[in-house]
Amino acid sequence: MSGVGDQQLSRRARLRAETSAEIKAIALKLMATGGPDAISLRAIAREMGMTANAIYGYYATRDELVTVLISDVYTDLVSAVEAARDALPDSDAAGRLLAWAQTFREWSLANPEGFRLIYGDAVPGYQPPPGGPAADAAHRACAGLTGLVAAAWPRARTRQPHDGYAWHDFDPGLVSLVRAEFPDLPPAAVALALRVWGRLHGLVSLEIYGHLRGQYHDPARLYRVEVLDLIHSLGLTPPEAARA
Template identity: 60%
Template sequence: MAGTPSTGRRERLRIETTAEIKCTALELMRSGGPDAITLRAIAREMGMTANAIYGYFATRDDLVTALVADVYTALADALDAAWAASAQDAPARRIQAWAHAFRGWALANPEGFRLIYGDPVPGYRAPEGGAAPDAARRVCVGIAALADTAWDGAAGAGAGAGAGAGDGFGWEDFDPGLLDKVRPAFPALPPAGVALALRIWGHLHGLVVLEVYGHLRAQTSAPDKLFRAELTQLTRSLGLQD
């Protein structure tokens, strides 16, 4: 028992230093792009020796994998929370809640967003199965849930007819890894429903990417209004009303 307090302090110090290494890596990425993420640069910024930082991450790729896992998991948590808090009997509002959570997280974590959806880290090789397989599955399932909600809840002609059921999509049109994530969660969703999920994703992702990368700054002073208008148009095109 005599060694317990000291062990506890060492573990807390390790946790704090690991978190600082990750924060420093993202700061370097913010200022210098993905090329700037190197263990030596991080050690220099933190006043550590190169040998000392290798005690936390043996390679640069190990650090990037840990960063991606943290970032992706945080995004998945935010999206899952928004979805769970939305009303199941209001499809349009559920889609909007998920979309606003996605945009809000991206704007609050631009470096993290760029790490998982934008700039690849040169030479980085993710481990087999990906850096964050559970988070990736959760986000994919969340995107499919948007389509499933629209498919089942559309008014008028119904989501099946209105969302492109006649577009001729088959299972062979999609990556098996994507289907492995989506089909167990939504076994009744047809191939056109998976296509709809990707189309919805494109609508939401496109404007957020433009905003995170600063491409909308010169064009509009109200990107939030633009995003809301896009969401309104999207849900109405699916036959859903607020």
């Protein structure tokens, strides 16, 4: 609209974006130090030398801010596991799955508050919006796992039930992500990927929330054995380095 700000953002818009980013950054800092409950508009504003109500100019409500934070953090998690996976060649299917899974746990242990923000009811009254941007990150994660399952599918399929799965039982967004990359993969493979997700999520979730601490002292070993068992059950050969 203005003559100045077409090639780059106008001064107003730039300041606005900076403030918005600062709000998110401080929210993440507060979350990292004091847990997800510590994300309060008043605390953020205090940290910024502002009034709590000033934040309403950037986010309509606290839940909206939380939604954006979840999306950001979830994207960070997915990027981490995908980077670890892609550090290994396509030919090393077992290694890629192992890398994905280990990075999933390591990221979660390094960012327990982020894990709780994504997967728990971290923030008191928060209700996740149905189709929000966090769903995209979840689809990315599942599609990535499906890709790892796809690499094992020729051998894994014989151990899986084939019947009863139909594409229309899966979310369209997820389906389009998967079928774009693996047109010939049957829906049973996506179901298997979801089960794999559940297996990995289960142990990590128990560990993050402290439910393993009162039972067993070495959750890393437990997780490693679980992932190797998973790799084996998919008909893959575990990487040499992992057999030790």
